[in-house]
Amino acid sequence: MNDVMQAVGVFFSYAVLAVFAQNAVFTRGLGVSRLVQLVGDERTSSGWFALLLCVTQVLVASLAFYAGGFIAAQSNPAQLRPLVYLACVAVVSLFEFIVLWAARGKRHGGQLLRILPLAAVNSGVLGTVLVERTQSFTLEQSMGFGLGSGLGYLLAVMLVTEADRRLRSEAIPEAFRGLPITLIYIGVLALAIYGFTGHSVIL
């Protein structure tokens, strides 16, 4: 019982760590290109995107945990990393695809099928897996970090979406409107997070 409680505690503490102190977007810039596109895209729901991202990251974290052991035994692990972890992402996203395909007649089923490739194959997912494996996280740490990373991404999307209307203000010089001011805004938010947690990127 004690072991289970300890594992749950580790899972949630790593999830919280990934949401705030190690936020994928603000501290590592993971998936930021997709985030910038997502904010202005009214066809893609940020909520569904984040949900698929969280599910994919939790499932990929566990698969990649075992794949990491396979890579470590090879003579050229650095070379193989992207291919093997991408294979893990492909397996998980195919599983999600089958589930969503079965439910495609239902409300939002088709939309989720169109969002899945954007949520599954991006630098947020692969980057998080690489962080987990580089830092040799245990299984529960990896899964907690994966979930937190997805939630942290949602937090970043919500913060940038909320500011998007204000960032279109005519008070902003014309040259800065759009992408430049969005990047500066993300930078300022990142600075605010450093204010609470300090900063060092572990590559």
Place this chain on the structure above:
Amino acid sequence: MKRHAAELITRDPERFFHHDRVFLNNPVVMQGMGLAPLVVLATSGQNALMLAVAVALLLTPSRMLACLLSRLFPLREEHPANAELEKKLLPRSILYSGSAAVVYLAAYPILNQLFGVSLLVLGIYLPMLVVEPLLTYRFGRVQETMKKAVSKGIRITIGYGLLLLLLGCVREWLSAGTVFGHVLSRPVLPMASMPAGGFIVLGVLCAVWRTLARKYKNYLTSEARGLMAVYRQKEGEPEDE
């Protein structure tokens, strides 16, 4: 300016400018692609150079390979029906990033040979290149030809490499007062070496770049119109305007 270019600009300026992936339609500045390595890693000229070489080795070959393989799941129209997207987007996205991962197998030993242990500085951002939208964005677009894949791949590589080097040098100068290790001044903005500083410096750089690009577009458009008017006068044709 040649007559052919002037004709193209007067007919459809945006289409003409769209083809210039180096300055007028730089993939980073105009479309926000490939931001993660830029804001986190391009903190010095040396880092930027390593990243630029990695992108040069990966981008065009992986795009060519993906162009070949994606014919298994082609998107034939610019705006495909939802049913087609639901079926083909996922396999196409896996094919595009998978192609980049296969090319990475060959690119990594070359990079290792060129930069040795310095390559470790790139950390997770080097393998992460295989899913960068810069390399994979075509999965959601209409099927391209091999010729276009090569030509666009090379132009995007040049545009991205140029911005990487520029940002790397500017951030190195701001944060350490040096460029490629040569001392220029005292550090002006140490924060520029952090990801937050990267976002801010890149945002300012994008604003300056976009302003210059807009001015250059206006200049090209007026030049092309003037040139076409002269040609028409010479040929005795009536003017449009």
